[in-house]
Amino acid sequence: MAASTTNGFRVIGTRPIRHDGVDKVTGRAKYGADYAFPGMLHGKVLRSPHPHANIKSIKVDKALALPGVKAIVTSADLPQMPDKMEAAGEQAINLNHLSANILARGKALYDGHAIAAVAATSPHIADEALRLIEVEYEPLPPVMTVEDALKPGAPILLPSLRNKEEGPDKETNVAAHLQFKRGDVAEGFKQADYVIEREFKTAMVHQGYIEPHNAIGIYNADGHATIYCSTQGSFVVRALSAAVLGLSEGKIKVVPAEIGGGFGGKTTVYLEPLSVLLSQKTGHPVKMTMTRAEVLRATGPTSGSTIRCKMGATRDGKIVAAQCWLAYEAGGFPGSPVGAGAMTILAPYNIPNILVDAYDVVVNRPKTAAYRAPGASNAAMASETVLDEIAEKCGLDPLDIRILNGSHDGTPQTVGPPFKRIGFIETLEAIKNGEHYKSKLTGANRGRGVASGFWFNVGLQSSATVNIHTDGTVSVVIGSVDIGGTRAAQAMIAAEVLGVDINDVRPTIADTDSIGHTDVTGGSRTCFATGWAVYEAAQDCIRQLKERAAKLWEKKPEEVVFQNGVFSPTQANGVKPMSLKEMAPRLARTGGPIVGRATVNARGVGPAFATVCVDVEVDPDTGKTQILRATIAQDVGKAIHPSYVEGQMQGGMAQGIGWALNEEYFYDDRGILRNTGLLDYRMPTCLDLPALETLIVEVPTPGHPLGVRGVGEVSIVPPPAAVANAIYHAVGVRMTELPMSPPRLLKAILKKRAAGETQAAAAD
Amino acid sequence: MANKVIVETTINGDPVELLCEPRQSLLEVLRDVLELTGSKEGCLTGDCGACTVVIDGRPVCSCLMLGVEAAGKQISTVEGLASGTALHVLQQKFLEHASLQCGICTPGFLMSAKALLDHNPNPTEAEIRYALAGNLCRCTGYDKIVRAVTDAAATMAGRSRPAHGAVPAETASGMTGEMLAKGEVK
Ligand code: FES
Ligand code: FES
Numbered sequence: 001m002a003a004s005t006t007n008g009f010r011v012i013g014t015r016p017i018r019h020d021g022v023d024k025v026t027g028r029a030k031y032g033a034d035y036a037f038p039g040m041l042h043g044k045v046l047r048s049p050h051p052h053a054n055i056k057s058i059k060v061d062k063a064l065a066l067p068g069v070k071a072i073v074t075s076a077d078l079p080q081m082p083d084k085m086e087a088a089g090e091q092a093i094n095l096n097h098l099s100a101n102i103l104a105r106g107k108a109l110y111d112g113h114a115i116a117a118v119a120a121t122s123p124h125i126a127d128e129a130l131r132l133i134e135v136e137y138e139p140l141p142p143v144m145t146v147e148d149a150l151k152p153g154a155p156i157l158l159p160s161l162r163n164k165e166e167g168p169d170k171e172t173n174v175a176a177h178l179q180f181k182r183g184d185v186a187e188g189f190k191q192a193d194y195v196i197e198r199e200f201k202t203a204m205v206h207q208g209y210i211e212p213h214n215a216i217g218i219y220n221a222d223g224h225a226t227i228y229c230s231t232q233g234s235f236v237v238r239a240l241s242a243a244v245l246g247l248s249e250g251k252i253k254v255v256p257a258e259i260g261g262g263f264g265g266k267t268t269v270y271l272e273p274l275s276v277l278l279s280q281k282t283g284h285p286v287k288m289t290m291t292r293a294e295v296l297r298a299t300g301p302t303s304g305s306t307i308r309c310k311m312g313a314t315r316d317g318k319i320v321a322a323q324c325w326l327a328y329e330a331g332g333f334p335g336s337p338v339g340a341g342a343m344t345i346l347a348p349y350n351i352p353n354i355l356v357d358a359y360d361v362v363v364n365r366p367k368t369a370a371y372r373a374p375g376a377s378n379a380a381m382a383s384e385t386v387l388d389e390i391a392e393k394c395g396l397d398p399l400d401i402r403i404l405n406g407s408h409d410g411t412p413q414t415v416g417p418p419f420k421r422i423g424f425i426e427t428l429e430a431i432k433n434g435e436h437y438k439s440k441l442t443g444a445n446r447g448r449g450v451a452s453g454f455w456f457n458v459g460l461q462s463s464a465t466v467n468i469h470t471d472g473t474v475s476v477v478i479g480s481v482d483i484g485g486t487r488a489a490q491a492m493i494a495a496e497v498l499g500v501d502i503n504d505v506r507p508t509i510a511d512t513d514s515i516g517h518t519d520v521t522g523g524s525r526t527c528f529a530t531g532w533a534v535y536e537a538a539q540d541c542i543r544q545l546k547e548r549a550a551k552l553w554e555k556k557p558e559e560v561v562f563q564n565g566v567f568s569p570t571q572a573n574g575v576k577p578m579s580l581k582e583m584a585p586r587l588a589r590t591g592g593p594i595v596g597r598a599t600v601n602a603r604g605v606g607p608a609f610a611t612v613c614v615d616v617e618v619d620p621d622t623g624k625t626q627i628l629r630a631t632i633a634q635d636v637g638k639a640i641h642p643s644y645v646e647g648q649m650q651g652g653m654a655q656g657i658g659w660a661l662n663e664e665y666f667y668d669d670r671g672i673l674r675n676t677g678l679l680d681y682r683m684p685t686c687l688d689l690p691a692l693e694t695l696i697v698e699v700p701t702p703g704h705p706l707g708v709r710g711v712g713e714v715s716i717v718p719p720p721a722a723v724a725n726a727i728y729h730a731v732g733v734r735m736t737e738l739p740m741s742p743p744r745l746l747k748a749i750l751k752k753r754a755a756g757e758t759q760a761a762a763a764d
Numbered sequence: 765m766a767n768k769v770i771v772e773t774t775i776n777g778d779p780v781e782l783l784c785e786p787r788q789s790l791l792e793v794l795r796d797v798l799e800l801t802g803s804k805e806g807c808l809t810g811d812c813g814a815c816t817v818v819i820d821g822r823p824v825c826s827c828l829m830l831g832v833e834a835a836g837k838q839i840s841t842v843e844g845l846a847s848g849t850a851l852h853v854l855q856q857k858f859l860e861h862a863s864l865q866c867g868i869c870t871p872g873f874l875m876s877a878k879a880l881l882d883h884n885p886n887p888t889e890a891e892i893r894y895a896l897a898g899n900l901c902r903c904t905g906y907d908k909i910v911r912a913v914t915d916a917a918a919t920m921a922g923r924s925r926p927a928h929g930a931v932p933a934e935t936a937s938g939m940t941g942e943m944l945a946k947g948e949v950k
């Protein structure tokens with residue numbers, strides 16, 4: 001590896017080949033579905049064909065009689081859970097709801113809701129058995145949109161659901177109402193020269209990871225269980241599976257397999273407890289994998305939403321007031337990311353008067369799960385397009401109006417406390433000074449749009465151990481599963497601190513018995529928090545190595561320094577300095593092996609901002625939008641492995657473009673999901689996207705030893721609004737619905753044309 | 765119960781005789797019967813390309829073919845791409861360009877790209893994007909995949925490799941490498 005350096009770092013900022021790379025390009029890496037065990041059975045799930053129905057009875061005798069069928073379970077086999085919240089990484093989860101989502105209890109709440117699970121000797125026999133299970137349903141009218149759910153007299157999904165405002169006696173579909181307030185919006189709007197108010201609708205969309213959910217449960221005669229699965233959080237799987245099954249956590253070991261994408265969608269459990277339950281019933285390992293249709297129908301997409309956004313500004317472009325109203329589809333159980341939507345929608349700007357109301361609404365759709373900066377993209381679609389209109393009214397460049405109003409160090413956040421060091425303005429300036437924005441866009445039906453986005457990032461808990469081997473190589477053991485190259489970054493941090501070559505460090509992701517508690521890979525936290533733990537664990541090694549050197553040299557540990565990868569005494573007096581490689585073989589003689597350890601409950605997270613610039617060309621005859629060029633500038637704090645940082649920026653932008661243009665859950669009027677495959681749930685392909693340009697901005701997070709901010713999420717926030725703004729500048733229509741698919745955009749273009757013709761006729 | 769069938773085929777150059785049910789897809793046979801789990805399942809409907817293998821020189825979604833149809837065919841899977849411990853140029857370029865994040869799509873992309881380069885050693889970017897359009901990647905946005913395939917084609921043709929994406933500007937991080945090297949830790 002060439003010895004390149006960035007800002008004096010030897011390893012950090014370089015682009016080494018990831019340690020798990022060879023396994024992943026040779027097909028050797030084991031993802032959850034790649035495991036198999038002797039005597040293994042195959043599990044399948046029966047799913048509700050109704051979006052809303054009472055379950056009157058489930059008869060399994062015929063299915064059980066099929067040769068090869070070993071066990072069938074329903075919610076009657078799971079303990080009834082109290083209505084209790086449990087932390088699960090970024091979210092808190094109600095265990096009663098979680099259990100009833102894994103196997104429906106009395107009521108089916110969406111098309112695809114799990115009703116029963118079968119274990120059989122082959123997946124095909126399990127499939128046949130599903131067809132023999134007899135379920136008597138009493139169909140109920142489905143409630144598919146927040147508007148319908150909020151109507152007086154709307155069918156009620158959860159009879160026990162209450163909210164504070166409506167009181168303890170009122171059945172409701174509103175799980176929560178949140179409000180954020182600053183100043184006086186009525187007074188604020190009075191100062192405004194321009195006020196724009198629009199209503200937006202965004203469709204429910206899925207994370208779209210290519211690997212379907214999977215789990216293998218192995219329940220042993222001694223009461224211990226092991227779960228192999230692809231998850232973003234092995235400790236979450238352990239905690240939630242134990243809770244749902246009524247086992248103690250220590251009885252379950254979770255072995256995280258390689259994971260084929262998650263984007264937030266693999267931070268909860270579906271199959272994991274079922275595989276253990278079926279294994280418990282049969283005494284065999286039970287493997288369960290979902291089909292793509294099951295993934296789309298019954299895992300956790302992110303909310304569709306209705307958002308109203310009103311913004312007022314003075315003639316010179318100063319935003320003086322903003323009022324927002326957000327209602328998000330939670331799915332069949334409470335827990336949409338509407339709170340995050342409310343807290344992010346105005347966060348990029350310093351606005352003296354704000355009022356934000358947010359509603360979490362249950363509807364007969366799958367229970368939503370986290371999706372990359374959950375809730376923020378919907379929100380930014382509203383605020384960032386309204387701001388574009390205001391910029392136009394004021395005659396301001398869209399970047400300049402953002403720089404004029406942009407949040408900086410000390411700006412109060414929506415929730416109150418001021419931002420510490422942030423790099424929002426820096427992202428705007430990076431785009432403004434970049435080649436893309438400076439280039440001229442010419443041609444008919446072409447337009448350029450910009451938009452920005454904010455995401456909190458999270459810290460949470462991580463553990464790391466660093467082992468020094470006798471040959472001077474190092475192993476780094478962590479609990480954060482690697483979803484996008486983070487393993488390499490962790491190894492780089494250890495290599496940097498210890499003064500060793502990156503190829504002398506092997507990172508390993510351990511199971512839940514072999515490493516301390518580590519929260520989910522999510523919230524852009526892995527390099528920030530787990531990286532911090534690795535940094536501290538490596539420093540712990542250095543401390544111990546100094547003690548050993550002191551022993552060898554008959555000095556005090558304070559008299560040993562570690563500089564440029566070499567241990568030496570403060571007073572040289574003839575002693576030969578030693579590198580870690582030279583120290584390593586001497587460990588046995590100086591006190592035994594060295595294991596560096598650290599745990600963190602990382603505080604002081606660095607919030608993330610990104611700004612996106614896109615050029616589009618719209619075909620006015622079909623409504624199809626082609627992305628011509630796309631650039632993202634994002635404040636990442638410090639890029640450990642720049643290639644994988646760019647990868648996160650590009651990947652989020654690609655998902656945001658898909659969300660903008662094509663992706664949507666399409667339910668028919670009976671509440672049945674009609675696009676359950678990847679042909680009809682249309683994610684961007686290679687042909688739909690141009691090269692994705694990245695501008696890494698590095699404004700270090702104060703408090704973090706390396707200034708890392710976290711990089712995984714905010715890139716998905718600006719694209720839908722940026723594309724909407726570009727479409728406006730291309731063809732003059734303001735889109736207020738996602739996705740801006742060809743039929744929807746064509747309709748808007750034709751409407752505008754018709755309005756123009758009427759006007760022209762009136763003028764004649 | 766379906767009666768199993770004996771199928772004779774060639775996989776990664778080796779003759780193989782296998783036993784499968786007529787209803788099993790080739791993907792299922794590769795993964796569950798032969799334990800070649802490098803080919804991945806993303807959809808089973810021919811929409812994601814994660815299961816792509818090369819059959820008689822053409823990229824095929826192995827989930828759309830029955831195992832019994834493999835009889836007499838020449839099948840290449842990702843497991844056969846490297847020669848011993850020497851990676852194929854495509855594999856090496858995917859690693860150098862960080863073209864995989866989660867890596868679940870990678871075997872399929874490698875096989876589609878191999879089929880492309882075998883027929884067209886000097887593809888344009890448009891031809892690369894067209895050839896890979898049947899493979900979905902949700903992590904990368906394809907940029908680094910296209911760069912890797914472009915670079916692999918150039919390398920295989922003996923041309924010099926195109927410049928790598930720019931290294932980021934000097935960092936303003938509070939911690940510098942010098943500080944760390946000198947032991948001035950926070
Ligand atoms: S699994 Fe064959 S194309 Fe998706
Ligand atoms: S790298 Fe994850 S799907 Fe392509």
